[in-house]
Amino acid sequence: MSLLITNIAELTSQDPERRVLQDAAIVVENGRFAWIGAAHRAPAADVVHDAGGRAALPGWVDSHTHLVFAGDRSAEFQARMAGESYAAGGIAVTMEATRAADDDELTRLVRGRVAEAADGGTTYLETKTGYGLSVDQERRHARIASAVADHVTYLGAHLVPPGADAEEYTELVCTEMLTAVRPYVHSADVFCERGAFSEDQSRRVLAACRDAGLGLRVHGNQLGPGPGARLAVEFGAASVDHVNYLEPDDVAALAGSWSGWDSASATGAPGVVATCLPACDLSTRQPLAPGRELLDAGVEIALASNCNPGTSYTTSMAFCVGTAVLQMGLSVQEAVRAATFGGALALGVQDTVGSIEVGKRADVQLLNAPSAAHLAYRPGMPLTQAVFREGERVDSRGEVRGSGRGGARL
Numbered sequence: 001m002s003l004l005i006t007n008i009a010e011l012t013s014q015d016p017e018r019r020v021l022q023d024a025a026i027v028v029e030n031g032r033f034a035w036i037g038a039a040h041r042a043p044a045a046d047v048v049h050d051a052g053g054r055a056a057l058p059g060w061v062d063s064h065t066h067l068v069f070a071g072d073r074s075a076e077f078q079a080r081m082a083g084e085s086y087a088a089g090g091i092a093v094t095m096e097a098t099r100a101a102d103d104d105e106l107t108r109l110v111r112g113r114v115a116e117a118a119d120g121g122t123t124y125l126e127t128k129t130g131y132g133l134s135v136d137q138e139r140r141h142a143r144i145a146s147a148v149a150d151h152v153t154y155l156g157a158h159l160v161p162p163g164a165d166a167e168e169y170t171e172l173v174c175t176e177m178l179t180a181v182r183p184y185v186h187s188a189d190v191f192c193e194r195g196a197f198s199e200d201q202s203r204r205v206l207a208a209c210r211d212a213g214l215g216l217r218v219h220g221n222q223l224g225p226g227p228g229a230r231l232a233v234e235f236g237a238a239s240v241d242h243v244n245y246l247e248p249d250d251v252a253a254l255a256g257s258w259s260g261w262d263s264a265s266a267t268g269a270p271g272v273v274a275t276c277l278p279a280c281d282l283s284t285r286q287p288l289a290p291g292r293e294l295l296d297a298g299v300e301i302a303l304a305s306n307c308n309p310g311t312s313y314t315t316s317m318a319f320c321v322g323t324a325v326l327q328m329g330l331s332v333q334e335a336v337r338a339a340t341f342g343g344a345l346a347l348g349v350q351d352t353v354g355s356i357e358v359g360k361r362a363d364v365q366l367l368n369a370p371s372a373a374h375l376a377y378r379p380g381m382p383l384t385q386a387v388f389r390e391g392e393r394v395d396s397r398g399e400v401r402g403s404g405r406g407g408a409r410l
């Protein structure tokens with residue numbers, strides 16, 4: 001069955017030529033983009049969706065979330081707004097609440113967040129463990145995550161749980177816990193920061209997870225300068241996330257990792273994506289990540305929601321894109337690229353998703369606006385109107401939501 005989406009006022013492709021087409025149409029066949037071009041030249045299809053003069057752009061690729069959690073930390077948030085600093089120790093509060101939630105409750109909570117993300121235009125989603133922090137709990141969280149997310153990351157190295165010895169816990173993360181989660185996860189992450197894991201501990205976690213065949217990512221340079229970005233480069237990680245406090249050497253190391261990549265044609269060997277998390281930066285009152293500087297240095301960046309109860313309780317990629325334009329100096333096209341193709345690069349799926357190109361998975365969203373610029377021009381507005389994943393509606397406004405997908409699964 002083929003689908004024609006026509007009467008698109010502006011189509012942001014994020015293809016290698018970064019084309020922005022006016023008065024465009026898309027044809028989808030078997031869940032893939034089969035044709036893209038001017039609406040008046042569009043071929044016939046079995047089903048026609050009239051976009052009504054709306055803008056179309058790729059579905060968001062949210063490459064950094066922590067959706068497997070229970071509990072509420074709004075009091076901690078309010079204390080922060082009153083002047084307290086963020087500290088990694090808050091993770092333990094969520095660990096307790098999440099351990100107390102049974103499988104059904106936790107699954108219900110996670111599915112609700114995934115559905116919320118889909119309504120906001122997210123069509124490809126990563127999520128992490130990291131609030132279990134014991135072998136059984138990390139395995140449970142990985143299993144629950146793997147039922148609803150496209151990409152699951154093992155973050156046993158999120159915090160040394162209260163009462164545990166840091167060295168013994170690091171060893172557990174590298175051995176028994178890793179074996180327990182391995183069937184459910186695609187990559188591994190470590191929170192390399194003062195108050196979480198040291199450089200040496202992080203290195204051991206990254207080496208063990210690499211040897212287990214996992215892709216790597218690093219939470220780094222979030223709360224102060226540190227070794228996170230350089231470790232990510234050293235280990236050939238797919239991304240380093242947060243990157244609020246980068247030294248010139250860190251930027252140079254990240255830029256060097258992209259020397260085998262041709263940004264103009266989006267081909268070659270990808271380096272380490274710098275994943276910026278602007279909603280988190282605002283909620284923790286950290287300086288916004290230097291997205292402009294990184295782009296200018298030749299680093300590919302991603303924008304992600306970092307949805308979690310401690311530092312960034314939102315699934316809104318549109319909010320991240322709007323903030324990147326309004327406050328980080330990115331153009332609309334750069335911000336949309338970072339939230340789509342950039343996220344795909346950070347997850348290693350850039351050949352499949354993240355742009356509107358013939359042959360790629362037909363993940364596309366329509367905005368209640370004539371251009372993508374409205375994402376920043378009308379900040380905070382729920383502009384996403386329709387969301388298609390593999391050519392099927394997945395948002396709650398669509399009539400076929402959930403059919404054949406097991407409910408809220410993206």
Ligand SMILES: N=CN[C@@H](CCC(=O)O)C(=O)O
Nearest residue numbers: 090091191219306308310311
């Ligand atoms: N920085 C580490 N982890 C999360 C926050 C976790 C929490 O505070 O619950 C983050 O990405 O911001």
Ligand SMILES: [Zn+2]
Nearest residue numbers: 064066219306
């Ligand atoms: Zn995070």
